[in-house]
Amino acid sequence: MKFKYISFLLVIVLLSAAFSSCGKSKRKVIFDTKPVSIKTVDTPPGADPSVSAEMGGEGFKGEGWISKTDYNILGDPNAVKGGSLIMSIPDFPATLRTEGKDANSYFNRMAQGMMYEPLLSLDPVTEEYIPALATHYKISDDHMTFTFRIDPRARWADGKPVTSEDVIATWKLMVDPGILEAYSNILYGTYEPPVAVSKYIVSVKSKELNWRQFLYFAVSMRIMPAHYIGISGKEYLEKYQFEFIPGSGPYMIDVKDVNKGQSIMIRRRSDYWAEKEKYNTGLFNFDLVRFEVVTDPSLEFEKFKKGEIDVISVSRAQWWIERFDFDEYKRGLVQKRRIFNENPNGVSGICFNMRKPPFDDIRVRQAFSHLYDREKYNEKLFYNMYYPIYSFFPGSVYENPNNPKVKFDIDKAQQLLAEAGWKDKNPDGYLLKNGKVFEVELPFSGGPGQERYLTVYQEDLKKVGVKLNLRQIDGTTNFKLGNERNFTMLSMAWSGLRIPNPESSMGPGTADQPNTTNWNGIKDPRIDELCKQYNVSFDKAERIKIVREIDAIATAMQPYAFGWYGPYQRVAYHNKFGFPEWMLSRTDDFLIIPSMWYNDPVQAAEYEDAKKDNKLTMTQGEVDHKFWVNLKEREDKGEKVILTSNKK
Numbered sequence: 001m002k003f004k005y006i007s008f009l010l011v012i013v014l015l016s017a018a019f020s021s022c023g024k025s026k027r028k029v030i031f032d033t034k035p036v037s038i039k040t041v042d043t044p045p046g047a048d049p050s051v052s053a054e055m056g057g058e059g060f061k062g063e064g065w066i067s068k069t070d071y072n073i074l075g076d077p078n079a080v081k082g083g084s085l086i087m088s089i090p091d092f093p094a095t096l097r098t099e100g101k102d103a104n105s106y107f108n109r110m111a112q113g114m115m116y117e118p119l120l121s122l123d124p125v126t127e128e129y130i131p132a133l134a135t136h137y138k139i140s141d142d143h144m145t146f147t148f149r150i151d152p153r154a155r156w157a158d159g160k161p162v163t164s165e166d167v168i169a170t171w172k173l174m175v176d177p178g179i180l181e182a183y184s185n186i187l188y189g190t191y192e193p194p195v196a197v198s199k200y201i202v203s204v205k206s207k208e209l210n211w212r213q214f215l216y217f218a219v220s221m222r223i224m225p226a227h228y229i230g231i232s233g234k235e236y237l238e239k240y241q242f243e244f245i246p247g248s249g250p251y252m253i254d255v256k257d258v259n260k261g262q263s264i265m266i267r268r269r270s271d272y273w274a275e276k277e278k279y280n281t282g283l284f285n286f287d288l289v290r291f292e293v294v295t296d297p298s299l300e301f302e303k304f305k306k307g308e309i310d311v312i313s314v315s316r317a318q319w320w321i322e323r324f325d326f327d328e329y330k331r332g333l334v335q336k337r338r339i340f341n342e343n344p345n346g347v348s349g350i351c352f353n354m355r356k357p358p359f360d361d362i363r364v365r366q367a368f369s370h371l372y373d374r375e376k377y378n379e380k381l382f383y384n385m386y387y388p389i390y391s392f393f394p395g396s397v398y399e400n401p402n403n404p405k406v407k408f409d410i411d412k413a414q415q416l417l418a419e420a421g422w423k424d425k426n427p428d429g430y431l432l433k434n435g436k437v438f439e440v441e442l443p444f445s446g447g448p449g450q451e452r453y454l455t456v457y458q459e460d461l462k463k464v465g466v467k468l469n470l471r472q473i474d475g476t477t478n479f480k481l482g483n484e485r486n487f488t489m490l491s492m493a494w495s496g497l498r499i500p501n502p503e504s505s506m507g508p509g510t511a512d513q514p515n516t517t518n519w520n521g522i523k524d525p526r527i528d529e530l531c532k533q534y535n536v537s538f539d540k541a542e543r544i545k546i547v548r549e550i551d552a553i554a555t556a557m558q559p560y561a562f563g564w565y566g567p568y569q570r571v572a573y574h575n576k577f578g579f580p581e582w583m584l585s586r587t588d589d590f591l592i593i594p595s596m597w598y599n600d601p602v603q604a605a606e607y608e609d610a611k612k613d614n615k616l617t618m619t620q621g622e623v624d625h626k627f628w629v630n631l632k633e634r635e636d637k638g639e640k641v642i643l644t645s646n647k648k
Contacts, residue, residue, distance in 0.1 A: 028601035029608065031082035033287035035270035038252060041159035047152030048161070048199055056149045056200030065136035065149065066129075072643040074124040075282020075596060076580040081268075083599030084288035085577075086310045088300050090445075091475040092261045092293050096253075097240045098222070100179035100233070101515055102480065107264065107291060110591040114266060114284070115247035116222035119148050119167070121279060124585055125631070125641055127498075130279055133162060133223055133248065139214060143538075146214050147203040155273040156225045157246035164196035169226035171204070178233025182513035183504050187216060210535040211543075212499070223248065250275065250284035265290045266594070282580065285598035295474060297447050305334075307574060307611075311597075313590045314570040316449045317382040324572075332618030333610050336572040341628040343589050344496030345394045349563035350442070350457075351482070351490045354521040355511075358420075358440070359488065365558040366406075367416040368489075371460045372561035373408040377453045386564035392551050394565050398500050400548040403555045406562070414464050422465070431465035439467040444491035445478040454491070482519040490519065493563070498587045502550045507531040520559035527553055575618050576600065576607040582627040582643065 051057030094102040098112040119134040129137070134148040154162035173179065174188040190213065194204040206213040228245045229236060242260065244253040250272040257265035266289045274280055292309065294300040301319060304312045305326060314320050314336065328334045350372060352359040359365050374388050390406070391399035417423075422431040422438055431438040444450050451470065458468045473481075481487045494505075494517065504510065508528045510518035527550055534546045569590045571583075578600035585592050610616040631641050 026602045027605045029083075029599070029604040030601070031084075031287070031599060033083055035081075035268040035287050036252070037270045038157055038246060038254070039159040039271055043155060043159050043161050045153065051152075051199050055198035057152060057198075060136075060149065060200075062136045062149070065138055067136040068123070068128060068130050069278075071123045071128065071130045071279070072125045073278060073281045074580070074585055074643070075280070076578060076598070077282050079282035079285050079578060079598040080601055081285045081598065082287055083604070084290065085286045085594055085597070085599075086290050086292065086308070087594065088294040088303070088309050088312065089264075089291045090293075090297075091295055092264075094476045094480065096242045096244055096258065096264075097237070099173065099184065099224075100181050100237050102476075102483070103181070105479065106475065106591075110594065111244075111251075111253065111264075111266065112222055113249075114251040114289075114595060115244065115249045115253070116224060117154075117247065117249050117274075118219050118222055119150075120218040122219060125643060129218065131277070132274075132279070134218070137218065143206075143209060143211070143214075145203060145205045146217060147197070147201065148218070150200045150202065151274075152200055153273055154248055155271075156248050157252050157269060157271075158225075159271075160225065160227065162223070162248050163199050163226075164194075164202035165226045166223050167202045168194045168196060169230050170221060170223050173224070173229050173233060173236060174221065176233030176236075178235075179237060180233075181515050183510065183516045186509060187504070188221070191217065208535065211538045212501070212535065215499070248273065250280070251289070261293060263290060263292045282598075283595055286594060289594045295447075297449055304572065310577075311571065311573040311590070311593055314572050317385040320385070320570055321383050327614065331610060331614070331616070332620040333575055333607060334572060335575050335621065336570070336623060337583065337621075337625045338568045338570050338623055339584050339625045340568045341584055342498075342587050342632070343569065343584075344396060344498050344587065345389075345565040345567065346494035346496035347392055347394070347560060347562070348389065348493035348565065349491075350561040351487075351492045351519050352559055352561070353485060353488055353490070353519070354557070354559060355485065356488055358438070361420050362558055363416040363420040364422075365561075367413040367420070367464070368461070368466075369406050369558055369561040370409045370413040370416070371464065372457055373460060374562075374564055375408060377456065378564060381453055382564075386566050388564050389562040390555070391562075392502075392505075392554055393496070393500055393547065395567055396496075396500075397544055398547040398551065400551040400555070403552060406558075408460075410460065410463060417464060417466075425465050429462075429465055430467050437467060438465060439469065440488050441469045441471055442489050442491060443471045443473045443478060443481060443487065445473050445475045446491065447472070450491065483515045485514060485519065485521070487519075492519070495589070500547050502527070502534065502547060502554075503531040506550070506554055520557075522554055522557060522559055524553055524557075574607065576604040578603060580643075582631075583625055586628050586631075 047057040053059030089107045093105040093107045097103045098108050117133050119132060120129045121132040123130050133150055133154050135151045136149040138147040150162055156162060171188055171194050174184045177185055190207050192205040192207060194202055197203050204217055224245055243255055246252055250269055251266045252269055253266055268287045300312060301323060303309045324336060352365050354360055378384055378386050390403045393399045421433050424432045426432055426437060444454055454470055458470060461468045482490055505517045506522040506527055510516040511521045511523040530546050530550050534543055537543045569584060571590050577597045579597045606618060610618055634641055
């Protein structure tokens with residue numbers, strides 16, 4: 001009996017263990033998508049045997065060159081490739097070119113990073129130079145000449161090798177006036193024509209001493225294939241208006257996947273040359289990324305709730321607070337995260353065209369700024385989630401702390417307008433000058449969310465006798481009006497730069513040329529002089545001092561009624577994805593998601609089960625995500641930080 005009893009207990013234990021193991025095992029979703037290839041040229045792998053090791057070919061040792069191998073990786077080493085991601089874009093881009101006139105759009109900025117590669121990239125923590133298309137580089141002692149060794153394994157999507165000629169062709173395109181992008185012409189015109197030392201070694205000399213010259217040529221310039229872009233700038237604009245050029249990067253866009261005005265599909269390449277390189281660990285995982293054009297933010301949110309869109313950026317504070325009271329969020333199928341990182345904050349607010357009346361008078365600009373009641377908007381509409389902007393470099397070390405803090409002041413506004421000659425009023429209460437009513441138009445592209453505070457602005461302007469006409473437009477039209485300087489005042493929001501470049505937005509020549517970001521028409525000889533000083537200062541502390549002075553001068557002109565910013569990214573997503581512990585990169589916004597996240601087979605299965613059974617829940621994590629804030633605190637204490645994802 002004792003033996004039978006022990007045997008019975010043993011069976012129970014074994015059964016318990018078996019059921020326990022079954023409980024822990026989780027099914028996985030099998031993704032039925034596949035990467036694609038448009039390869040048409042079968043180039044032998046590796047280096048061209050006719051190129052010597054000394055000239056960058058097989059056996060190249062890199063003696064005397066710089067190359068970094070001990071760098072941080074941005075992706076999750078446990079990432080799984082496959083499946084799809086659906087996101088939205090607020091409007092269809094004016095062009096699908098990534099360079100030239102009208103190319104600086106929301107979608108193109110992201111697509112460029114997924115399709116084309118620079119010579120070098122940056123460590124995601126330290127921002128030191130790491131390999132990309134180039135394995136090694138040299139900088140001359142006088143900081144004027146830069147030389148790069150291109151990885152002989154690098155291939156374009158069509159199978160042809162990447163060579164020095166591609167770098168040269170890209171530079172030629174960037175300086176061609178025919179692309180109608182003045183700042184690119186100006187920036188890349190500061191280099192002598194690049195020279196092909198060999199098939200894999202390319203050298204370029206700067207015309208001027210500038211600490212950013214290496215950065216711009218090595219990191220900012222995305223290389224394109226010479227056999228596609230070896231044409232004039234004018235021909236390039238016409239030929240590739242709505243057609244993408246194959247790149248060397250992990251993704252491609254086929255013209256068949258472009259539904260003009262409706263959607264764009266990006267597909268992962270099956271033969272991406274650098275897929276297994278260390279710097280690409282855990283990155284570029286989705287086989288398909290589809291971008292649906294949804295012009296109405298409210299409709300976008302409803303489509304997101306239904307699962308028709310996977311991830312969204314929640315731009316409105318009110319929605320962040322009020323609109324997540326639905327079943328899928330309460331059960332954890334939908335998550336939201338406020339991700340604090342160091343994505344640089346740009347300028348937002350109301351842009352005044354200082355070239356045209358009435359805003360050629362600083363008193364009028366000041367008056368309009370005093371009537372832009374940001375404190376009221378923040379309190380009544382935004383749940384006090386934002387900080388007012390007082391600088392062109394808000395929330396950064398480059399912001400001048402002594403900039404004037406413009407507040408709402410209706411009496412001051414009336415005084416300034418009177419000083420500018422707007423004293424009399426007509427029977428309707430509107431100001432008159434030389435018999436003309438003070439009437440201005442404000443186009444805006446932010447939809448109802450923006451209209452609600454612009455309507456308040458409209459009412460406050462009316463109180464002092466200004467007639468403001470609001471006109472809703474799409475983002476593409478808004479951008480076009482600004483680029484062509486075809487506006488009096490315009491609502492806008494610029495993304496920020498991790499490394500400030502005041503020359504591009506207010507430096508010499510930018511006020512008078514269309515298609516630059518100097519929409520206001522900022523022009524000042526001292527700013528021009530400081531831009532030159534900034535360019536040749538290799539000391540960061542000195543550069544901060546210079547930019548702060550530039551900030552003070554430009555801000556004093558009152559070219560904007562400044563808006564507000566938040567030091568975070570508000571992201572909502574369906575809970576079927578994997579990502580590294582840091583969720584986003586240190587300095588990017590949510591548009592980095594297609595490159596960093598992935599479909600987690602186990603998480604996706606749990607999500608699908610919970611969708612079918614409303615009794616099931618998923619773990620709801622912390623809303624505020626402060627990985628990068630905590631990392632910065634560790635760095636400030638002198639700790640060297642290495643990215644290691646602990647997320648399970």
